[in-house]
Amino acid sequence: MGDPHHGQLISSTLLEVRDLSKYFALPSQWIRRVVARQPRLVLKAIDGVSFRIRRGQTFGLVGESGCGKSTVARVIVGLHTPTGGEILFEDKLVNARNDRSSRASLQSRMQMIFQDPYASLDPRWRVRSIIAEPIRAFKLAHNQAALRRRVAELLRQVGLSPNDGEKYPHEFSGGQRQRISIARAISSNPAFLVCDEPTSALDVSVQAQILNLIKELQRRLGLTYLFISHNLAVVHHISDHVGVMYLGRLCEVAPKRNLFSQPQHPYTRMLLDTIPDLSLTGRSRQSVTGEVPNPINPPAGCSFHPRCPAMHARCQVELPQLEASGESLVACHAVQEGRLQ
């Protein structure tokens, strides 16, 4: 595969992942392995994923549950060690062998917002301690007064009052808790935030508030986001570039406009067809057949081929690679052969 990201300047890239993979070994009975000589089962949660995120932009990652989008997020922030591949952050290689101090400074530049604001805040900590934890951990405040000022400022930035710092998480609604998570995430002055389904647990009217806050903080603080969601409308609203994942691999990466106006990969087209029609045009959703196959034993060749309307013999044996097609990158034999328009 040549450099698929031609046309992008290296210096504008904040984060790049190259050929990233993460395999999980599954527990299997020892006796079966030894006696029946069954191989160890390996789940390829992500396999050969490459993309770049430009400074100040948002890269949206979509896909159905189990496609590996959250694993990508966790590998990038260091919650999992990758099985293979490289992560470059601010042009520096990130890997497990980095020494402690450079690892710490890196972590302060990279933070994460989780899906469930009920599970991601310690119920026994006051909100001010929750928000102050990264500041303390990375020694970013010189004294108590400075720390208190910083926490108050952060609370204001996310639309809460400085007095809310004295309260406990249970005194807040889901949307307010997500604001607290965001305040904690930006407290160490990160350049890069990984948002893993940050609005999926929220009601729609509150979702809009949080999406607006995330966008506003990007404008004000120059943040770069990796935004993960299964909701295409949300990804459309927030992203500059979008990657579509299926069974651990990227099948299409494209500028937002292109992806939604001219989807190329058959799976992307299928996903766009499943978006409920709120304008009541009576457009019938194309009935999608089949389900996501078992990731432990994915189909040979292109893993989407059993559900694909444009499947040919080649798709069953040969794994397609991401290749440029217009402004997009598409991993599909049919698109590359010009069979799909």
Add this chain to the structure above:
Amino acid sequence: MALLEVDHLRIEFPTRRSTLVAVDDISFSIDQGEVLGIVGESGAGKSITGAAIIGLLEPPGRIAHGAILLEGRQINGLPNEAMRRIRGARIGVIFQDPLTSLNPLYTIGRQLVQTILTHTALNAAQARKFAVDLLNDVGIPAAKHRIDSYPHVFSGGMRQRVVIALALCANPDLIIADEPTTALDVSIQAQIIALLRRLCREHNTAIMLITHDMGVIAETADRVAVMYAGRIAEIGSLRDVVKKPKHPYTVGLMASIPVIDEENDELPHIKGSMPGLLEIPPGCAFNPRCPDVFDRCRRERPDLMPTGNPNQIAACWKYNGTNTNG
């Protein structure tokens, strides 16, 4: 006559300190074969209303006032045994999580046959044949062979199909579907919605579809009721509620849903969030968040009233005095 009528229903949860009113004086009806969507945020009272209709309200929750009528006959307050016969035979249920609504220890065939035997006059052999037909009908491939499988071998989408088959066993007049597609992936969601719609058209079954997802409602419902803080804010035909919402809450809700064809930097949103049951303000529950609030909204609680559109009623003082023909 309407198939189901809910008349001034009030559901309370007595606690040591006070009484929580989860559903406060709501009325609506569902016609034969009609799909009524009930939409609202979590805690608005949608699921509790569904549970009350099928007599599965968890204690200490109780119906404090009002009536639920099935074809004109009151079904709330029936003895357990009588209610059990209505549940399943007349009213089917589909819950959100297809894994917990199936018994993991029995094959799906056994669960289906059991239900069919309980509610119909078929014998065991006929029931089994009927079960296979049902599984075919809901789109389970090789139903004849898979009927003896246990629930865990099925995927989420397939399990939800089995649950739908279970709900349809006794050919009920009404199905209460509580977030039937929320636990499923988007591509499977579309399949299940299409299936529900097709089956209900074929069997002339009415559905009360409870969901927080306006997209699901837009694809399925004939009429929509919007719930907010235990009350119905608005009821109307699908097209009217989605395209021309009357209640300020529905207006805000519809505007805050991101849509792909639109390019806007900031989403319109409703400020604040829905109050908990203990902090519902006097007057209209929506008044602290309402952009159109005026004095009366803070003092008096509005009931559903005509809005000028004969197909749409809303609980908002804005429409006080609006003529039905206007």
